[in-house]
Amino acid sequence: MAAFIIANGAAAMGDDVTMFFTFWGLNALRKPENIKVKKSFLQGMFGKMMPRGADKLGISKMNFGGMGAAMMKTVMKQQNVTTLPELIQTAKEQDIKMIACTMSMDVMGIREEELIDGLEFAGVATYLGEADEANVNLFI
Amino acid sequence: MAAFIIANGAAAMGDDVTMFFTFWGLNALRKPENIKVKKSFLQGMFGKMMPRGADKLGISKMNFGGMGAAMMKTVMKQQNVTTLPELIQTAKEQDIKMIACTMSMDVMGIREEELIDGLEFAGVATYLGEADEANVNLFI
Amino acid sequence: MAAFIIANGAAAMGDDVTMFFTFWGLNALRKPENIKVKKSFLQGMFGKMMPRGADKLGISKMNFGGMGAAMMKTVMKQQNVTTLPELIQTAKEQDIKMIACTMSMDVMGIREEELIDGLEFAGVATYLGEADEANVNLFI
Numbered sequence: 001m002a003a004f005i006i007a008n009g010a011a012a013m014g015d016d017v018t019m020f021f022t023f024w025g026l027n028a029l030r031k032p033e034n035i036k037v038k039k040s041f042l043q044g045m046f047g048k049m050m051p052r053g054a055d056k057l058g059i060s061k062m063n064f065g066g067m068g069a070a071m072m073k074t075v076m077k078q079q080n081v082t083t084l085p086e087l088i089q090t091a092k093e094q095d096i097k098m099i100a101c102t103m104s105m106d107v108m109g110i111r112e113e114e115l116i117d118g119l120e121f122a123g124v125a126t127y128l129g130e131a132d133e134a135n136v137n138l139f140i
Numbered sequence: 141m142a143a144f145i146i147a148n149g150a151a152a153m154g155d156d157v158t159m160f161f162t163f164w165g166l167n168a169l170r171k172p173e174n175i176k177v178k179k180s181f182l183q184g185m186f187g188k189m190m191p192r193g194a195d196k197l198g199i200s201k202m203n204f205g206g207m208g209a210a211m212m213k214t215v216m217k218q219q220n221v222t223t224l225p226e227l228i229q230t231a232k233e234q235d236i237k238m239i240a241c242t243m244s245m246d247v248m249g250i251r252e253e254e255l256i257d258g259l260e261f262a263g264v265a266t267y268l269g270e271a272d273e274a275n276v277n278l279f280i
Numbered sequence: 281m282a283a284f285i286i287a288n289g290a291a292a293m294g295d296d297v298t299m300f301f302t303f304w305g306l307n308a309l310r311k312p313e314n315i316k317v318k319k320s321f322l323q324g325m326f327g328k329m330m331p332r333g334a335d336k337l338g339i340s341k342m343n344f345g346g347m348g349a350a351m352m353k354t355v356m357k358q359q360n361v362t363t364l365p366e367l368i369q370t371a372k373e374q375d376i377k378m379i380a381c382t383m384s385m386d387v388m389g390i391r392e393e394e395l396i397d398g399l400e401f402a403g404v405a406t407y408l409g410e411a412d413e414a415n416v417n418l419f420i
Contacts, residue, residue, distance in 0.1 A: 002162060002279075005243070009264040015272075022282060103285070124289040131416045132295075136271045138279040139282075139418040142302060142419075145383070149404040155412075276411045278419040 003140040004087035011094035020127040022101040028054045035114045043109020054084040143280040144227035151234035160267040162241040168194045175254045183249020194224040283420040284367035291374035300407040302381040308334045315394045323389020334364040
């Protein structure tokens with residue numbers, strides 16, 4: 001969420017923004033439905049254990065068996081703060097470039113068709129090329 | 141702690157330093173005492189569940205039900221390393237600008253009067269403006 | 281792992297890379313064997329509780345009592361992704377400068393002889409000096 005809030009803010013201020021998603025960050029980009037793809041046994045297990053999509057993600061602290069995330073969502077609605085799926089939608093509308101890390105996808109056994117539309121796919125060299133030219137560059 | 145150590149080091153070397161506190165980071169800035177303010181029911185619960193002030197915070201790993209944090213504090217005292225409340229005091233004395241994220245405060249139901257004195261209050265746009273001009277910019 | 285993948289990628293692209301290891305990050309640099317050094321009681325306890333060396337580290341999420349890390353290692357082998365000890369070896373071969381934070385070593389009671397060879401030892405001022413001149417600078 002912090003990543004999308006900062007990215008959307010920067011895009012709204014007219015900056016070019018690129019987001020590079022690795023490992024657990026990819027879970028935010030998974031489609032909510034179960035997509036049938038061929039995986040090795042262990043990749044399949046990873047796929048089952050990990051949250052599928054932005055609405056299923058917990059929060060980084062204060063989780064209390066999911067209660068923290070539910071409370072957070074309720075308070076955010078009351079305070080008119082946008083939720084993660086809305087933040088992703090805004091990022092798309094603002095033409096933020098979202099890149100999924102292909103090495104992370106290989107390790108975790110996530111296929112392109114399991115992720116939401118409109119992503120690009122690239123490796124760490126692409127990230128470094130972008131970071132080299134960027135004014136602000138965060139690891140979140 | 142890492143944030144304050146780096147910030148104080150940079151200020152001591154003559155750099156202008158701005159710290160921007162979001163979500164759980166705000167807990168380090170809460171006054172230790174219970175301040176009576178009006179909150180919604182869920183905001184009140186968040187307020188009760190979250191640690192109040194720099195002395196109550198755990199450490200990010202090796203917590204062991206609080207034992208890790210207690211050990212860490214003892215070893216730090218033995219090694220003459222400054223504690224978090226001392227680090228915050230030093231940051232104030234070095235005129236480090238500390239900004240509390242107003243959106244995070246809304247979501248978590250934290251009011252200005254619950255936080256220590258000498259803070260500024262602003263949103264993500266202010267952070268991005270500062271980050272854009274900064275030489276070094278970290279998400280911790 | 282993310283730190284070493286990004287560092288090795290940048291070095292391979294011809295950049296000068298410096299890595300600065302603090303607190304838990306130092307565990308990745310510990311020699312696997314038990315080195316006898318004089319420590320205070322609490323430092324000794326920290327030393328026993330913390331993982332010794334790159335092969336013993338868990339992963340930041342999905343740990344499941346170590347099962348996550350074992351699965352991750354197996355999948356990484358199947359996908360020909362390099363493991364952490366291999367990544368450290370590559371970093372050394374690419375002349376990446378690896379600096380251990382001396383204040384963190386004091387607090388955690390880690391001595392120079394307990395860490396792998398080829399490291400430099402310095403404090404936060406050295407880190408800030410390098411960060412100030414760097415193009416890309418991440419806190420991971």
